[in-house]
Amino acid sequence: MSKKPVRVAVTGAAGQIGYALLFRIASGEMLGKDQPVILQLLEIPDEKAQNALKGVIMELEDCAFPLLAGIEAHSDAESAFKNTDYAILVGARPRGPGMERKDLLSANAQIFTVQGKALNKVASRNVKVLVVGNPANTNAYIAMKSAPDLPRENFTAMLRLDHNRAASQIAAKTGGTVGGIEKLTVWGNHSPTMYADYRFATIDGKNVKEAINDDVWNRDTFLPTVGKRGAAIIAARGLSSAASAANAAIDHMRDWALGTNGKWVTMGIPSNGEYGIPKDVIFGFPVTTENGKYKIVEGLPIDAFSQERIDLTLKELTEEQDGVKHLL
Numbered sequence: 001m002s003k004k005p006v007r008v009a010v011t012g013a014a015g016q017i018g019y020a021l022l023f024r025i026a027s028g029e030m031l032g033k034d035q036p037v038i039l040q041l042l043e044i045p046d047e048k049a050q051n052a053l054k055g056v057i058m059e060l061e062d063c064a065f066p067l068l069a070g071i072e073a074h075s076d077a078e079s080a081f082k083n084t085d086y087a088i089l090v091g092a093r094p095r096g097p098g099m100e101r102k103d104l105l106s107a108n109a110q111i112f113t114v115q116g117k118a119l120n121k122v123a124s125r126n127v128k129v130l131v132v133g134n135p136a137n138t139n140a141y142i143a144m145k146s147a148p149d150l151p152r153e154n155f156t157a158m159l160r161l162d163h164n165r166a167a168s169q170i171a172a173k174t175g176g177t178v179g180g181i182e183k184l185t186v187w188g189n190h191s192p193t194m195y196a197d198y199r200f201a202t203i204d205g206k207n208v209k210e211a212i213n214d215d216v217w218n219r220d221t222f223l224p225t226v227g228k229r230g231a232a233i234i235a236a237r238g239l240s241s242a243a244s245a246a247n248a249a250i251d252h253m254r255d256w257a258l259g260t261n262g263k264w265v266t267m268g269i270p271s272n273g274e275y276g277i278p279k280d281v282i283f284g285f286p287v288t289t290e291n292g293k294y295k296i297v298e299g300l301p302i303d304a305f306s307q308e309r310i311d312l313t314l315k316e317l318t319e320e321q322d323g324v325k326h327l328l
């Protein structure tokens, strides 16, 4: 018997990332090839954006995806999030050249109070929320704090693009296969302060740290390359990354919903005090997932260099949180 359709809300649906994301959700790449979906798409109440959304919907219809059980267009968060099982919050301003993601805080923060409140009111009580819009960790924090009736653990931020970028750099450096990487993680904020950590990683069964054996490369090449990859893409394309961001959103939600079979992935999730990160800070952690729940990989040794990096990214997140106190 075929499964009951689930509801997937996507905001910023007519934007760059939306265009790279929706077709993949509708084709079953996110929730499985046997899971019908109803898309609940939100765009701003502006004629141009709503018209663009109509165009995207026409294209979705023209794909005749067998798993696409319904498509809705919305201009209001409360109607877009009604009974939704998944919410991918993409809609927000992207940065341009010369900006840091935290420069977007004043432009975007308000969006996430409104959307957090709307989720609180109308979404499924089990809704899985992924915040993509930047600055993603602090926007997820705002949404979580604006939704006090939903479980905190339902709110997550996207660190998966950083995780995938780190994996690709490691594969290139070691000559191994990107699919053969295990036990990689990215700690902290989705910003240049993030700490991509391959101390525990293996590639095709070999220890990555031993294979690379170069702390200078780690500090001076790997970490800056991964940390500043978003800016490098903006410099090259004139627009921020979109297809790779959509791909990371699919990876994040698929792994959360369907499980990782013991494999580590990185998710930005509210801390419960693990690794000394204060409660509620939305921080990139290594996790495994099973039955729709994620679990932090605990007990990893943190050496002096790693602690310094973790402290730095935490400091930035704490400052971002302080900057949005007035909204909460």
Ligand SMILES: NC(=O)C1=CN([C@@H]2O[C@H](COP(=O)(O)OP(=O)(O)OC[C@H]3O[C@@H](n4cnc5c(N)ncnc54)[C@H](O)[C@@H]3O)[C@@H](O)[C@H]2O)C=CC1
Pocket: 011, 012, 013, 014, 015, 016, 017, 018, 042, 043, 044, 049, 090, 091, 092, 093, 094, 095, 111, 131, 132, 133, 134, 135, 136, 158, 159, 161, 162, 190, 240, 241, 242, 245
């Ligand atoms: N966490 C991550 O790893 C990444 C995050 N991003 C962020 O994702 C966000 C979206 O990027 P793009 O799709 O490239 O931008 P875009 O400008 O192409 O699209 C954003 C869309 O969101 C819509 N929007 C704005 N406010 C909205 C609201 N309140 N409700 C619903 N829709 C709204 C806009 O009308 C626009 O169509 C940006 O903040 C960007 O910085 C981008 C790449 C990676």
Ligand SMILES: O=C([O-])CC(=O)C(=O)O
Pocket: 094, 095, 101, 134, 161, 229, 230, 231, 233, 240, 241, 245
């Ligand atoms: O860099 C940006 O502004 C977009 C983004 O978050 C990324 O590509 O990682």
